[in-house]
Amino acid sequence: MPGHKTQLRIGLIGTGFMGKTHVFGFTAAQRVFDLPYELVLHTVADRTDELAAEAARTLGFAKSSSDWKSLVADPDIDVIDITAPNALHKEMALAALTAGKHVYCEKPLATTAGDAAQMAQAARAAGVCTQVGFNYLCNPLFSLARDMIRGGELGEIRSYRGIHAEDYMADAESPFTFRHDPAGGGALADLGSHALATAEFLLGPIERVQGDSATVIASRPDGRGGRRQVEVDDLSRAFLRFANGASGSLEASWIATGRKMQHDFEVYGTKGALVFTQERFNELNFYDATDKQARRGFRRIEAGPDHAPYGLFCVAPGHQLGFNDLKAVEIAGFVAAIAGKQPEPFGFRSGQRVQQLVEAIQRSATEGRWVNTVG
Incomplete structure (x- = not known):
């Protein structure tokens, strides 16, 4: 047919x-x-x-x-x-x-x-x-931010700040889950992985890290009337050194009281800066240091049809995409790769890289030293 x-x-x-x-x-x-x-x-x-x-x-x-x-x-x-x-x-x-x-x-x-x-x-x-x-990573404004950085609109990149914080583990009486299992849990692995993926998506390879992790809630209900000891981190931070010469920091927390979805980044360059928060993820704030002194300030860029593939979802700017829309964008890229129309957007090799960064920060936190993430 x-x-x-x-x-x-x-x-x-x-x-x-x-x-x-x-x-x-x-x-x-x-x-x-x-x-x-x-x-x-x-x-x-x-x-x-x-x-x-x-x-x-x-x-x-x-x-x-x-x-x-x-x-x-x-x-x-x-x-x-x-x-x-x-x-x-x-x-x-x-x-x-x-x-x-x-x-x-x-x-x-x-x-x-x-x-x-x-x-x-x-x-x-x-x-x-x-x-x-x-x-x-499928947010059209992430691609815009990366294009602006690569295009030199921010000048030489000096520093970066990233955070992914939520509060779904803030209650000390919430039960022990698979996320608390030492085999693969912890705030850094669960949330910090997103922040690390975003950092390298925007600025390229992270070469060195120095981490610090803390288990704030020592035990949680085990569902059988007792409590189970928690060994994974509730909160982790890291200093970063990028291959492009920039330095930065990163934080992951699942005990950030009041935060439901804070996945933020700040990028500072010699000619400008970008600020983004997932809590308003259809907006990207841009500061242009070349503006006249009396006109300087962060200005809001709202997502719209000019930021592909937003226009396929809605013809009107400012009407906003949602969380599930980003998953549809991700799936569309994956399906195109299966058809041979483009490379894998974020395949297993990319997932392996994120896990390498997570473990480098964990090792740094344990050993109290800078750890290389490449080579």
Whole structure:
């Protein structure tokens, strides 16, 4: 039939917060973008048959299963989408890669840099496409900021500040979760990974780090009437040295009382500065030091159709994109890579790099010294 598209059939593992977000992204992406495939929600997997069946009904999947391995083995499924707890990513991804599936995995890619390297190597050997979920990078204003930096509008970059802070672990009586597991938890891995990805997206490679981490809440309820000791960080900070000569700092916290989504950056150069906050993520503030003295000040750049792909979502400036829209942009890039139309936007090698930075900061905090992140 003329115009008929080949199907790309999705198998989703996990139906929590990010699982639902991925589904919203798949659904919106094929309505907003002219994708090279028809995206089909094929099978969803969860912990029990009942949970999986309910997820299939509410999210629109044709089939369901309590066994994620059945999705990997199904020859009708083209993409395995992993939104399960962090510690399960490696096993699931390696199984999917061995089966020749494309793999979409929420961050962090793995719980250790070594595991992430093994996964990236397996992806290269399999010759498939991969994507790690860092959808904040898909904000059109992030691309604008990077273009302004690379184009010299800020002059020589001198310093950088980044932070990702939320308060979902601020209550000391909130229960122990998989995020508190020493195998792959902590605020730096969970939130700092976003801040690190953003820093290198904007300014390029970070060469050295010096970190400091703190466990503020020593124990949490274990769900069985007792308490379990917490060994991971609630709060981490790091000094950064970039390859371009700039220095910077970074903070990650999940106990920042009152903060629901603070993913911010500040970039300072010889000719100007940029300031951004995720709490108003359709705005980028720009200071131009070449303005006349009496006219100087930060001015707001509002997202609009001139900042692709905003215009595909809305023809009117200032009407704003949302969090789920960024996931649709991420998925559109991944699907284009599967079709061979562009390189992977943020594949397993990129996810491996973020995990390397996380571990370098962790090692620095333990050893009390600067740690190199390259070479």
